[in-house]
Amino acid sequence: MSATIDIIAGARPNFVKIAPIIAAIKARSAAGGPLNFRLIHTGQHYDRQMSAVFFSQLGIPDPDHNLEVGSGTQAEQTAAIMTRYEKLVLAVPPACTLVVGDVTSTMATAIVAQKLGVPVAHVEAGIRSGDWTMPEEINRLLTDAITNWFFTTSVGAGANLRQSGVEAARIFFVGNTMIDTLLASMDRLQPPDFWQTHQLAPKNYLVTTLHRPANVDEEGQFFSLLKTIDRGAQGLPVIFPVHPRTKKTLDKIAGQLNSIKFVGPLAYLEFNYLVKNAKAVITDSGGITEEATVMGVPCLTLRDSTERPETVTIGTNEILGTDPANLAGALERVLAGKWKKGGIPDKWDGQAGTRIVAHLERLV
Numbered sequence: 032m033s034a035t036i037d038i039i040a041g042a043r044p045n046f047v048k049i050a051p052i053i054a055a056i057k058a059r060s061a062a063g064g065p066l067n068f069r070l071i072h073t074g075q076h077y078d079r080q081m082s083a084v085f086f087s088q089l090g091i092p093d094p095d096h097n098l099e100v101g102s103g104t105q106a107e108q109t110a111a112i113m114t115r116y117e118k119l120v121l122a123v124p125p126a127c128t129l130v131v132g133d134v135t136s137t138m139a140t141a142i143v144a145q146k147l148g149v150p151v152a153h154v155e156a157g158i159r160s161g162d163w164t165m166p167e168e169i170n171r172l173l174t175d176a177i178t179n180w181f182f183t184t185s186v187g188a189g190a191n192l193r194q195s196g197v198e199a200a201r202i203f204f205v206g207n208t209m210i211d212t213l214l215a216s217m218d219r220l221q222p223p224d225f226w227q228t229h230q231l232a233p234k235n236y237l238v239t240t241l242h243r244p245a246n247v248d249e250e251g252q253f254f255s256l257l258k259t260i261d262r263g264a265q266g267l268p269v270i271f272p273v274h275p276r277t278k279k280t281l282d283k284i285a286g287q288l289n290s291i292k293f294v295g296p297l298a299y300l301e302f303n304y305l306v307k308n309a310k311a312v313i314t315d316s317g318g319i320t321e322e323a324t325v326m327g328v329p330c331l332t333l334r335d336s337t338e339r340p341e342t343v344t345i346g347t348n349e350i351l352g353t354d355p356a357n358l359a360g361a362l363e364r365v366l367a368g369k370w371k372k373g374g375i376p377d378k379w380d381g382q383a384g385t386r387i388v389a390h391l392e393r394l395v
């Protein structure tokens with residue numbers, strides 16, 4: 032008997048995580064497998080460069096439904112996603128709702144599904160930063176509190192879930208779908224159009240991304256981080272693809288920066304080409320710490336915590352906090368070639384999507 036699962040995606044990192052799951056369902060269904068899917072885009076991210084470009088580069092089919100919720104406060108977005116997704120589920124209930132990651136769309140649709148008696152599967156379940164000031168941590172806690180089947184990227188994530196009382200039989204350590212996408216795309220990575228104009232060459236530049244409220248919402252903090260990066264780069268160009276949230280603060284900053292080149296948000300293949308060839312990455316993203324680990328590129332994280340500790344204990348990542356003073360010393364070490372080499376965490380091997388679908392065929 033065939034069953035339809037809802038796959039939810041709302042924001043940029045979600046698109047990268049769902050692609051291999053969709054590919055695995057399609058491959059199995061072509062071979063007579065029992066699952067099919069309905070793809071729901073909540074519309075949390077809607078700019079072409081934040082959304083459509085990822086669908087086309089990663090071969091994700093057009094969504095069956097776009098809830099078009101757009102921007103708003105956390106509560107406004109949550110409410111709009113819940114109200115609109117509820118209508119879909121009431122009209123045609125799926126056999127399961129599959130959510131990925133930790134964005135507002137993840138949490139909002141999980142609540143709707145579970146309240147209507149639809150089992151919830153969470154991909155990238157169980158990771159915890161312990162930092163309740165981050166909306167993502169609240170989303171993780173709430174989603175995992177009402178998830179039926181937990182697909183995890185690390186042994187530590189499973190341990191977190193066990194500690195909160197989840198039975199081992201509902202936890203499946205499958206690996207990392209974000210890394211599935213990266214490994215499947217490695218041959219197709221391509222230089223961005225400014226590669227020539229900014230005179231970039233392998234390992235002669237840095238990449239920076241910052242978009243967390245703690246780093247970019249306040250002009251003073253943001254500018255002092257930028258100044259430290261600018262000085263610490265020792266004349267190397269620093270490419271900074273600017274997230275829309277970051278742009279709002281950047282537009283108000285007038286100070287002089289010599290090395291940092293601000294560019295718009297990049298598409299997937301261009302961004303990862305840039306990371307792969309960079310001397311180092313300075314970021315406050317979580318997903319980028321995983322990608323940098325797999326590509327063996329030094330990663331300097333400007334946060335006080337991480338929900339992905341294996342990128343530090345095994346990978347190339349270091350947690351520096353948000354104090355500009357720490358960053359200066361770390362930049363010196365990285366440019367002097369004194370950075371750890373790093374290894375690759377267990378099961379980050381490109382097969383997570385296939386493992387998830389094999390479990391789902393049994394569970395749903």
Ligand code: UD1
Nearest residue numbers: 042043044075076077078081102134135136166167275276
């Ligand atoms: C969201 C996720 C975060 C993820 C990030 C990746 C949550 C709580 N956070 O944060 O985990 O790392 O996406 O990008 O879900 N905007 C646009 N165009 C767009 C999308 C957003 O201009 O296509 C603007 C919005 O108007 C808003 C700002 O960017 O002012 C932030 O967008 P939002 O979706 O609220 O959260 P992110 O900061 O992107």
